[in-house]
Amino acid sequence: MFKFNSRVIVSRSHFFHRSPKLITRSIGFTPKAENDLIHRLISILQSCNDPCLLPQGRQVHAQITLGGYGIDGPIGSKILGMYIFCGSILDAKNIFFRLDLGRCMVWNWMIRGFTLMGWFDFALLFYFKMLSVGTYPDKYTFPYVFKACNSLNAVSLGRWIHNMVSQMGLEMDMYVGSSLVKFYADNDHISDARHVFDKMSEKDVVLWNAMLHGYAKSGDIDIAFELLKEMRFTDIQLNSVAFVSILSLCASEGMLKYGSVIHGLVMKYGLELDPPVANTLLAMYAKCQCLSDTRKLFDMMPQTDLVAWNGMMAGYVQNGLMSEALNLFSEMISSGVKPDSFTFASLLPSVSEAASLKQGKEIHCYIIRSAIHVDVFLNSALIDLYFKCRKVDMASRIFKQSTYIDVVICTAMISGYVLHEMSSDALGIFRLLVHQRMRPTSVTLASVLPACAGLVALKLGKELHGNILKSGHEGSCFVSGALMDMYSKCGRLDLAHQVFRRTSRRDAILWNTMITNCAQNGTPENAIDLFRQMAMVGTNCDCVSISAALSACSNLPAAHYGKEIHGFMVRHAFNSDVFACSALVDFYAKCGSLDFAQRVFNMMPVKNEIRSLMKERGVQKTPGYSWIEINNATHMFVAADKNHTESAQIYHVLKILTFECEEKTMVPSFTIQCTNDL
Numbered sequence: 001m002f003k004f005n006s007r008v009i010v011s012r013s014h015f016f017h018r019s020p021k022l023i024t025r026s027i028g029f030t031p032k033a034e035n036d037l038i039h040r041l042i043s044i045l046q047s048c049n050d051p052c053l054l055p056q057g058r059q060v061h062a063q064i065t066l067g068g069y070g071i072d073g074p075i076g077s078k079i080l081g082m083y084i085f086c087g088s089i090l091d092a093k094n095i096f097f098r099l100d101l102g103r104c105m106v107w108n109w110m111i112r113g114f115t116l117m118g119w120f121d122f123a124l125l126f127y128f129k130m131l132s133v134g135t136y137p138d139k140y141t142f143p144y145v146f147k148a149c150n151s152l153n154a155v156s157l158g159r160w161i162h163n164m165v166s167q168m169g170l171e172m173d174m175y176v177g178s179s180l181v182k183f184y185a186d187n188d189h190i191s192d193a194r195h196v197f198d199k200m201s202e203k204d205v206v207l208w209n210a211m212l213h214g215y216a217k218s219g220d221i222d223i224a225f226e227l228l229k230e231m232r233f234t235d236i237q238l239n240s241v242a243f244v245s246i247l248s249l250c251a252s253e254g255m256l257k258y259g260s261v262i263h264g265l266v267m268k269y270g271l272e273l274d275p276p277v278a279n280t281l282l283a284m285y286a287k288c289q290c291l292s293d294t295r296k297l298f299d300m301m302p303q304t305d306l307v308a309w310n311g312m313m314a315g316y317v318q319n320g321l322m323s324e325a326l327n328l329f330s331e332m333i334s335s336g337v338k339p340d341s342f343t344f345a346s347l348l349p350s351v352s353e354a355a356s357l358k359q360g361k362e363i364h365c366y367i368i369r370s371a372i373h374v375d376v377f378l379n380s381a382l383i384d385l386y387f388k389c390r391k392v393d394m395a396s397r398i399f400k401q402s403t404y405i406d407v408v409i410c411t412a413m414i415s416g417y418v419l420h421e422m423s424s425d426a427l428g429i430f431r432l433l434v435h436q437r438m439r440p441t442s443v444t445l446a447s448v449l450p451a452c453a454g455l456v457a458l459k460l461g462k463e464l465h466g467n468i469l470k471s472g473h474e475g476s477c478f479v480s481g482a483l484m485d486m487y488s489k490c491g492r493l494d495l496a497h498q499v500f501r502r503t504s505r506r507d508a509i510l511w512n513t514m515i516t517n518c519a520q521n522g523t524p525e526n527a528i529d530l531f532r533q534m535a536m537v538g539t540n541c542d543c544v545s546i547s548a549a550l551s552a553c554s555n556l557p558a559a560h561y562g563k564e565i566h567g568f569m570v571r572h573a574f575n576s577d578v579f580a581c582s583a584l585v586d587f588y589a590k591c592g593s594l595d596f597a598q599r600v601f602n603m604m605p606v607k608n609e610i611r612s613l614m615k616e617r618g619v620q621k622t623p624g625y626s627w628i629e630i631n632n633a634t635h636m637f638v639a640a641d642k643n644h645t646e647s648a649q650i651y652h653v654l655k656i657l658t659f660e661c662e663e664k665t666m667v668p669s670f671t672i673q674c675t676n677d678l
Contacts (some may be wrong), residue, residue, distance in 0.1 A: 045078045049085035057082045058091070077105050084113035104130075104138050112144045120148035124157070139170050143179035150183045153439065153471075158183055172200060178207045185214025188472060203234070209241045216249035219505075221258060224249055238265070240274045247277070251284035259284045279307045286315025309337055314346040322350035326359075339370075341378040348381040357389040376404060380412035387416030407433060411444040418447060423454035440467075442476040449482035453489035461486045477505065481513045488517035508534075512544045519552030527552035528561045535568075546574060547583035554590040562587045578604065 041064060048057030061079055076099050083092035092113050099106045107130040114123035127145050130137065137145075142165055149158035162171075162180060170176045177200050184193035197203075197211045208231050215224035224246055231238060243266050250259035263272075263281060271277045278301055285294040298304065298312045309332045316325035329347055332339065344367055351360045364382060367374065374382075379402050386395040399405075399413050410433045417426035430448045433440060440448075445468055452461035465483060473479045480503040487496040500506070500514045511534040518527035531549040535541055546565060553562035566584060574580045581604045588597035644650060 041075055042078050045075075045082050048082050051085075051087045054083075054086040054088055057086055076100075077103070077109065080106065080109045084109050084116070087117065089113050089117050089119070101133055102135055104135055104141065107135055108138070108140050108144075111141060111148075115144040115148050115151075118151075120151045123148040124152070124154075136168075139173045139176050142170065142176045146179040146183040150186050153187065155187050155189065158187075171196070172202075174200065174202060174204050174207055178204075178210045181207065181210040181214060185210065185217060188218060190214055190218045190220070203236070205236050205239060205242075208234075208236055209239075209245065212242055213245045216245040219249065219252070221249055221255055225258060238269055240271055240277045243269075243271060243277050244280045247280040247284050251280070251287045256285075256288040256290065259288060273302060275305060275307065279311050282308060282311040282315065286311070286318055289319055291315060291319055291321065304335075304337075306337055306340060306343070310340075310342050310346050313343065317346060317350045325350040339372070341373050341375045344372065345377045345381040348378075348385050351385055357391065360385045360389060376402070376406050376408045380409050383409065383412040383416060387412075387419055390420075392416070392420055392422070405436070407438045407441055407444055410438065411441065411447055414444065414451070415447045418450045418454070421454060423451040426451035427455075427457075427460070439471070442473045442479045445473055446476070446478040446482040449479075449486045453486040458487075458490040458492065461490060474499070474502065477503065477507050477510050481510050484510075484513050484517060488521060491521075493517060493521045493523065506537075506539065508539055508542055508545065511539055512542075512548055515545060515548040515552070519548055524552040524561060528564070531565070541568075541572070543574065543577045543579040543583075546577075546580045550583040550587040554587050559591045562591065575603070 041060070044060055045057070047053070048060060061082075064075065064079070076095070080092055080095045080099065083089075083095060092110065096106065096110050101107070107126060110126050111123045111130075114120070114126065123144060127137070127141070127148075130141075142161070145161060146158060149155070149161065165171050165176060165180070171180070177196055180196045181193045184190070184196065193211065193214045197207065200207060208227075212224060212227055212231070215227060228238075228242065228246060231242065243262060247259060247262055247266075249255070250262060259281075266272050266277055266281070272281075278297065282294055282297055285291075285297065294312065294315050298308060301308055309328070313325050313328050313332075316322070316328060325347060329339070329343070332343075344363060348360065348363060351363060364385075367378070372378070379398055382398050383395045386392070386398070395413070395416055399409065402409055410429050413429045414426045417423070417429065426448060430440075430444075430451075433444070445464065449461065449464060452458075452464065461483075468474050468479055468483070474483070480499055483499045484496040487493070487499065496514065496517055500510070503510060511530065515527045515530050515534075518524070518530060527549055531541070531545060534545060546569060549565050550562055553559060553565065562584075569575050569577075569580055569584065581600060585597045585601050588594070588600060641647070642651075
């Protein structure tokens, strides 16, 4: 008997994947001891725990049924587990209702299966059904229940289940504790995650990594670093998961100083050649604009896999080195590495930024010819390409032909429509997104808000603001900036100020947005006051900040504020910045001090390059339009416009009015009054 058992196990380990027929031959043998037979059947069932082996698993199940063996015992749960591992949730469900539902393990398999399949609502439904029949969960139940709550953003329900965990005395279990920490951290409740973490008497590497990942996700670089130090002083061995989490944070925040220290630790632990760590280091150096270090690291890798090629290519694109990205793609093809959808999703932005329709179409054709799997990210990149190349019809066609539509591709369409000032179409896509019960991300909300501003749809903008508050996205600088811009363009600067004050983490972009809004709404005092506050709190002012503040001062009553900013520019070495100096020239010119404007222009070190740079980049001033409503009809025009259907009559009347002005010596003056002190 022992020899037969050994033969089955050996055949499972070494020959099963090549010759699954051994299963049926083994089962055909009838042993004397039933326990040994069950042991062999379980061993064979475990060999089928792979989606590719579902037919063989069904064959084993059929042999068990034909042999007259019941499924109430351990063999029944193994059959159920086999179907779960094979991804056949319907087969699992048919088995489930024939098993003893008083056993917790049976329910755990179904909850796990629904969670792995992404059917999170069914996972929670089975959890509550389990409670209703009087079966109590165990420590293996809750990790998948919390994962389902996490995926559905059901924070309140998760807290309720957490209370049940505490009452059952399972909160101190590391398996449950790790899932709780991850649940709270992923839902931006980092203090609750830390509370659970601190209560744990024993902490394994999974728990430490979950807490570290939470701080990395929330952007708390200092606390994450302190936690990493604590972890080093324990018996826990740092692994690649910990380094990937904190390096990802350094990359997203552009923290080169911290990232370099972590790189040293990585080398100390001998993980610099570990593929996930090496690829995260690539991304970190690329996002910190250290392309030379990125390339050195890339060249030092003994084996550059597809992820490394994609990371290097994305680094070039993020830093505006479009030709280098295209050259690297050619190098990648020459080396025999086959690109995937992520490769093209990384490469296409280089073509989009250059608005090169020809190159974009060539890449699109390559994708079709090579039968590359087109996922939502690649579809989004293609949509972005065609929008930026002004091919709205092509972008819309790709969207309509997409087999799967999610929030990523909807966001790309919204951004594209907003780019082309098609606000109604952008809002239509957003309504589709809501109707399909997709959860908009912060990027989605920041993209759709300009559509409300474009239509001056204050009511709809307020409704979106309510949605943002409910979903907890107002803390995002992107969303806050878009909200401020929307309220400002709808004439509610007071509401824009409220959003600005409620945002705790304000970056330079947020400050610049608020200063610009004040300037555009004719409140120069508020703009200058914000500019001063920005400098006082330590946020680095840039050329955009200076340009926005100077635009607020471009009238005589606020001219003295402009002089103050000019002094700030001199003290902080902005007097050599082209864009800041251009704004200063514009300020002096609009205030009538042409001598000062000429003097500033003459002092600009690169004045001869400005016109050629503008021509090279295709910079053009968008003409300012004016609207007038007469008899419920809106008429739009620009200076010297002759596109109106009644332009001949309009200019005839204008000529008569000009003649009458001259007759009465009422010649309009177009001179600008200057002040002596400028």
